[in-house]
Amino acid sequence: MLSVKHVSAKVLIFAVVPLTVNGIMNDCLQAIIAPHSFNDMRPDSGREFGLLENLQHLLILIMVGTCAWAIWRKPLRWQKLGFAFVALFAAFIFLEEIDYGLHYYEYYHGIQWYESADVRNLHNQGDVTDIMKRAVDVGLVVLFLIVAWACGRSRFALVRYLAPDKWFTLTLLCMVAMRFVVHELGEREREIAGPLGQVGAISRGNLSEFREFFIYYTFMIYLMTLVFLRDFRRTRESIRPAD
Numbered sequence: 001m002l003s004v005k006h007v008s009a010k011v012l013i014f015a016v017v018p019l020t021v022n023g024i025m026n027d028c029l030q031a032i033i034a035p036h037s038f039n040d041m042r043p044d045s046g047r048e049f050g051l052l053e054n055l056q057h058l059l060i061l062i063m064v065g066t067c068a069w070a071i072w073r074k075p076l077r078w079q080k081l082g083f084a085f086v087a088l089f090a091a092f093i094f095l096e097e098i099d100y101g102l103h104y105y106e107y108y109h110g111i112q113w114y115e116s117a118d119v120r121n122l123h124n125q126g127d128v129t130d131i132m133k134r135a136v137d138v139g140l141v142v143l144f145l146i147v148a149w150a151c152g153r154s155r156f157a158l159v160r161y162l163a164p165d166k167w168f169t170l171t172l173l174c175m176v177a178m179r180f181v182v183h184e185l186g187e188r189e190r191e192i193a194g195p196l197g198q199v200g201a202i203s204r205g206n207l208s209e210f211r212e213f214f215i216y217y218t219f220m221i222y223l224m225t226l227v228f229l230r231d232f233r234r235t236r237e238s239i240r241p242a243d
Contacts, residue, residue, distance in 0.1 A: 014167045015174050018217045021055065049103075052209045059216040060094040063087075063223050070227045079232065086223065096121045136215060144168040144218065157236035164222055171221075175214035182210045 067087035071080050098104070099120040123129055148164040 010165075010167045011170070013221060014165075014171045018171060018214055019174050019178065021052075021213060021217075049107075050209075052213060053097075056209070056213050056216050057094060057097060059213070059220045060090055060097065063090045063216075063220050064094070066220075066223050066227050074227075076232060083227070096123050140172060140215070140218070144172055144222075157232070161230055161232045161235045162226070165225060168218060168222070171214070171218050175211065175218075178210055178214065 064087050067083040067090065070083040071087070074080055074083065095101075102120050123132055144164050147159075147162075148166050148168055151159045151163040152166065154160050154163065
């Protein structure tokens, strides 16, 4: 039976932390999430310099660093190769998220919005964003719900090693709840802003930022669990958990 201390730690990691960060949504802190566009820059450039966006960048860099540590310390070759692939993929996602540094380059070089590049990354071209969102949603359900609950007691050591903690279900529930809250706030913000002709920080194309933070946080915790808390050799040598 789990102790109160253990349960409290799980709730803190899988619910309190992501909800707290995403809870920065009141009016006085909107500029931190998506500050007003800088002078002469693209109208949608504000969120690229916002706290929430840059926290996402930090989470991705932590994943890259975690993989680098695993490549250095993990003893098995297939683990090193696997974490090397994840590190490269995370680095690619990081570059996509920062538009390969374009908004920083344009800001420091005083490039005006009408002179800025139209094609800034790959994931915002055509239907790529929608396709990626659907793929990520499916992946979250499969990995953190189905695999977590169905494969934690698998007869195969590798499956048990990769199966996420069941507490990730709480994180996904928090993400769904936060998505509902943010979209509701966005709708109300548009209703209020409509007569005034102004749109607030939530409605300026920033709804997805809250969702993305949850996704990156979830994968960061999962990756850190595999690297720092699990040992495949011990998992392989252990007896399959009793049903």
